[in-house]
Amino acid sequence: MAENQEPRIGVFICHCGTNIAGSLDVNAVMEYARSLPNVVVADEYQYMCSTPGQNKIIDAEKDYDLTGVVVAACSPRLHEPTFRTATAEGGLNKFRFEMANIRDQNSWVHMHDWEGATEKAKDQVRIAVAKARLLEDLQPKSVPVEHAAMVVGAGVGGMQAALDLANAGIKTYLVEKDPTIGGRMSQLDKTFPTLDCSQCILTPKMVDAGRHPNIILETYTEVENVEGYIGNFDITLRKKARGTRDGAEMVAAGLEGSGCNGCGDCASVCPVIKPNPFEMGMAPRKAIYIYHPQVMPLQYTIDFDACVKCGLCKDICGTEKNAIDLEMTDSLEKVKVGCVILATGYDLIPIEDKTEWGYRRYENVITGLEFERLICASGPTGGHLIRPSDGETPMKVGFVLCAGSRDNTGGVGKPYCSRFCCMYSLKHAHQIMEKIPGAVPYLFYMDIRSFGKMYEEFYYRIQNEGAKFIRGRVAAIEEDPITKNLYVQTEDTLLGRPVNVECNLVVLAAAIQPKPDAERIRQMFGVSKSQDGWYLEAHPKLNPCGTTTAGIFLAGVCQGPKDIPDTVAQAEGAASAASIPIHQGEVQLEPYFAQCVEDLCAGCGMCVPQCPYGALSLIQKDDRQVMTVTEAKCKGCGTCGGFCPGGAIRMQHFTSPQICAQIDSFLLNPLGGEE
Amino acid sequence: MAVEKNYGNPELESRLKDTNYYTSDSNKDFSDRVRELSGTISHMCFQCGTCTGSCPSAPRSSYRIRKFMRRAVLGLEDEALTDPDLWLCTTCYSCSDRCPRDILPTDVIMAMRNLAFERDIVPRNFLKTVQLIYNTGHGVPNNDVNRAAREKLGLPRDPPTTHSYPEYIEGIQKIIDHYHLKENADRILAEGE
Numbered sequence: 001m002a003e004n005q006e007p008r009i010g011v012f013i014c015h016c017g018t019n020i021a022g023s024l025d026v027n028a029v030m031e032y033a034r035s036l037p038n039v040v041v042a043d044e045y046q047y048m049c050s051t052p053g054q055n056k057i058i059d060a061e062k063d064y065d066l067t068g069v070v071v072a073a074c075s076p077r078l079h080e081p082t083f084r085t086a087t088a089e090g091g092l093n094k095f096r097f098e099m100a101n102i103r104d105q106n107s108w109v110h111m112h113d114w115e116g117a118t119e120k121a122k123d124q125v126r127i128a129v130a131k132a133r134l135l136e137d138l139q140p141k142s143v144p145v146e147h148a149a150m151v152v153g154a155g156v157g158g159m160q161a162a163l164d165l166a167n168a169g170i171k172t173y174l175v176e177k178d179p180t181i182g183g184r185m186s187q188l189d190k191t192f193p194t195l196d197c198s199q200c201i202l203t204p205k206m207v208d209a210g211r212h213p214n215i216i217l218e219t220y221t222e223v224e225n226v227e228g229y230i231g232n233f234d235i236t237l238r239k240k241a242r243g244t245r246d247g248a249e250m251v252a253a254g255l256e257g258s259g260c261n262g263c264g265d266c267a268s269v270c271p272v273i274k275p276n277p278f279e280m281g282m283a284p285r286k287a288i289y290i291y292h293p294q295v296m297p298l299q300y301t302i303d304f305d306a307c308v309k310c311g312l313c314k315d316i317c318g319t320e321k322n323a324i325d326l327e328m329t330d331s332l333e334k335v336k337v338g339c340v341i342l343a344t345g346y347d348l349i350p351i352e353d354k355t356e357w358g359y360r361r362y363e364n365v366i367t368g369l370e371f372e373r374l375i376c377a378s379g380p381t382g383g384h385l386i387r388p389s390d391g392e393t394p395m396k397v398g399f400v401l402c403a404g405s406r407d408n409t410g411g412v413g414k415p416y417c418s419r420f421c422c423m424y425s426l427k428h429a430h431q432i433m434e435k436i437p438g439a440v441p442y443l444f445y446m447d448i449r450s451f452g453k454m455y456e457e458f459y460y461r462i463q464n465e466g467a468k469f470i471r472g473r474v475a476a477i478e479e480d481p482i483t484k485n486l487y488v489q490t491e492d493t494l495l496g497r498p499v500n501v502e503c504n505l506v507v508l509a510a511a512i513q514p515k516p517d518a519e520r521i522r523q524m525f526g527v528s529k530s531q532d533g534w535y536l537e538a539h540p541k542l543n544p545c546g547t548t549t550a551g552i553f554l555a556g557v558c559q560g561p562k563d564i565p566d567t568v569a570q571a572e573g574a575a576s577a578a579s580i581p582i583h584q585g586e587v588q589l590e591p592y593f594a595q596c597v598e599d600l601c602a603g604c605g606m607c608v609p610q611c612p613y614g615a616l617s618l619i620q621k622d623d624r625q626v627m628t629v630t631e632a633k634c635k636g637c638g639t640c641g642g643f644c645p646g647g648a649i650r651m652q653h654f655t656s657p658q659i660c661a662q663i664d665s666f667l668l669n670p671l672g673g674e675e
Numbered sequence: 676m677a678v679e680k681n682y683g684n685p686e687l688e689s690r691l692k693d694t695n696y697y698t699s700d701s702n703k704d705f706s707d708r709v710r711e712l713s714g715t716i717s718h719m720c721f722q723c724g725t726c727t728g729s730c731p732s733a734p735r736s737s738y739r740i741r742k743f744m745r746r747a748v749l750g751l752e753d754e755a756l757t758d759p760d761l762w763l764c765t766t767c768y769s770c771s772d773r774c775p776r777d778i779l780p781t782d783v784i785m786a787m788r789n790l791a792f793e794r795d796i797v798p799r800n801f802l803k804t805v806q807l808i809y810n811t812g813h814g815v816p817n818n819d820v821n822r823a824a825r826e827k828l829g830l831p832r833d834p835p836t837t838h839s840y841p842e843y844i845e846g847i848q849k850i851i852d853h854y855h856l857k858e859n860a861d862r863i864l865a866e867g868e
Contacts, residue, residue, distance in 0.1 A: 356729075356773060402723075402775075406775060407775035407776075408775060408776050408777045409774070409775060409777055413775060446721070446723045471724075472723065472724035472725075472727075472728060473723035473724055473725045473728070473775065474725075474728065475724075475725045475726075475727075475728025475729040475769075475773055476728065476729060476773075489728050489729075490724060490725075490728040491724030491725075491726075491727035491728045491733070491739070491741060492724075493722055493723070493724035493727075493741060496727075496739055496741075496742065498727055498728060498730070498733040498734045500734070
């Protein structure tokens with residue numbers, strides 16, 4: 001269409017069932033739209049997003065030779081892509097579309113103010129039309145996508161995502177900060193409700209991940225820096241000094257010797273003993289160590305904070321293997337990937353801060369994860385559940401559910417449900433009844449939430465096996481200083497009577513929270529967080545794996561509490577979502593990037609540090625400096641455009657004339673002014 | 676043969692009423708007034724029982740703070756205000772410290788006590804305490820046994836309160852008079868004679 005053609009705007013009002021039509025007068029808004037300058041057609045429909053609704057747009061574009069389309073409906077987050085597609089089908093550039101959000105921002109908030117909401121809808125439509133008159137054709141930009149992906153965190157979620165990506169033919173970096181992959185799941189003894197041995201079902205996955213030709217396992221490695229954007233992330237990894245080399249690393253370093261084969265001779269001579277974090281500090285490890293027998297990769301790691309560099313390990317390792325290097329330092333590695341999946345997992349809250357439950361104050365109060373290690377056949381006690389104070393077998397074990405979860409108070413209280421504590425406490429109850437004849441578990445609960453497939457049946461089974469259920473949140477735990485037995489104080493709320501149950505051991509089902517370094521990783525990748533610190537998905541229902549940063553996806557508990565099936569399901573979803581742009585080979589970026597009007601640019605460079613995405617730089621052009629935008633990095637936030645002292649930066653799709661027209665149309669018309 | 680349903684039998688009806696959820700007894704104004712006076716979100720109580728479990732009174736008495744929270748939510752005014760347990764709270768605030776929903780159950784009890792007082796429902800010992808404070812400035816005035824003990828410990832016979840400075844009793848009386856507390860206490864005690 002001709003450049004100087006008078007704008008011809010079509011306006012479409014959506015009823016959204018009663019979401020909009022139930023709170024305001026749609027017909028009045030339509031009539032009003034018809035009176036606006038340059039509006040050549042105004043229509044309404046029950047569901048504009050439906051096929052007949054979209055056909056109205058397509059037909060009107062042809063019948064009325066429109067230059068711009070306005071839909072007054074729900075939210076651009078939900079339906080802007082739908083209406084843009086319809087606009088394009090009608091023959092217009094898809095950026096000739098503008099949305100007025102008369103549902104989320106109007107009918108939903110002014111539900112009981114018919115007149116007020118109708119007037120506001122008129123304002124919103126008028127403002128949208130004002131902008132639509134100035135809309136321009138824009139062309140999306142395509143960028144190539146690197147045929148590689150990265151998964152941060154190699155627990156069960158990270159491993160699953162990496163395996164799926166690798167099986168789809170994508171080179172995948174699996175980055176894990178610990179010396180072994182496996183994550184929390186490898187610390188568990190059994191898994192509910194099937195009572196599979198956790199390690200037994202996890203180890204094959206660990207082996208698969210370790211051997212897959214498309215997976216590059218980066219254990220004992222942290223993400224140091226992230227640059228770039230979807231399709232082209234340049235990520236710097238810090239490979240922490242491990243102190244040993246495997247065969248491949250020996251070859252790469254040009255050293256003689258076969259490298260670490262995991263024989264463990266080094267650990268047997270190491271004189272330094274430290275607590276093993278894998279065993280929740282309940283078992284020792286040496287300064288040169290592996291976490292547990294099933295580690296992947298089977299390679300020893302030196303804890304250089306503890307190592308005294310006596311060299312005994314190096315001597316026994318010998319020149320044939322020559323695996324140990326006591327002078328090893330961290331090294332940095334740069335990799336380029338198209339998409340990233342974050343799967344950074346969780347920690348237990350510092351439950352000792354809830355002093356009334358006595359964790360770390362009373363020896364026989366432990367957490368669920370400590371119980372897992374104590375009941376596990378490969379754990380520090382060989383699977384014999386003992387109580388820490390005297391090594392006796394506990395016959396009465398109290399399980400405190402909602403220990404910090406569903407708790408609105410400040411400090412360590414977490415308002416959310418941690419989702420798997422009910423089920424693992426049921427499992428723990430089963431395990432003690434199975435392993436210790438005559439042992440009685442007492443479960444102190446507020447609700448039992450057994451929401452999954454076969455979970456309620458598991459609850460039934462444990463109840464039938466003789467576990468005692470007391471409905472009441474534990475108020476306090478006190479210790480008998482002589483016997484070290486614990487008195488669990490609560491109200492049996494179904495009886496309406498306070499009870500004080502003497503237990504030999506108490507297991508706190510502590511709430512979970514994001515890992516301490518989750519915040520640093522989140523900021524590096526530009527991912528938002530929810531109020532509780534969990535990573536924020538793009539949409540809680542319709543985009544639970546994506547984030548608001550293109551190319552970054554989420555899997556597992558880093559996004560919110562989840563059990564193993566849900567984690568694995570989300571990991572598969574995230575892998576599928578991440579593989580789409582990689583397989584497409586290129587992605588289209590919305591053309592909202594800033595543009596430098598070089599005639600106006602003074603080359604002052606003040607915009608460059610303002611940009612939060614590092615998209616701006618100064619270049620030499622015809623004897624002077626001007627600013628230039630790396631369009632693929634620009635998110636169109638407008639920080640530079642608002643800041644530029646010379647007005648030389650133009651924000652596409654949000655130009656100053658467009659925004660001024662919106663403001664004018666809001667202010668001038670109701671005040672009787674003229675445009 | 677069909678059994679007569681016996682509707683209209685007052686005895687049966689009162690028994691059937693007992694199986695109700697007491698909605699007919701509920702007084703929404705009571706819930707609102709408790710919330711207003713206590714300044715806490717009693718309607719957010721999810722009945723976990725932490726309050727009763729924390730309560731030093733509960734193992735020794737029939738006082739169940741959780742039940743009073745439920746009464747506040749359901750608006751069971753008569754049941755709450757006529758329950759003598761209302762006066763067994765020691766106001767130690769353990770329940771308020773530990774409540775996972777940030778409610779202050781202690782303040783709910785205090786609000787209910789105020790509402791009970793409006794209806795002249797107060798145990799005699801509380802009213803006698805009012806009289807004692809009015810007359811001596813103390814809920815538990817000093818006595819000779821105490822005085823002897825204090826002397827033995829090397830303390831002055833009377834503590835540095837209205838016992839040592841009786842001229843301040845007048846000020847205390849002014850405050851109590853402002854709220855007609857003594858007046859009401861005297862009246863209720865006299866009516867109970």
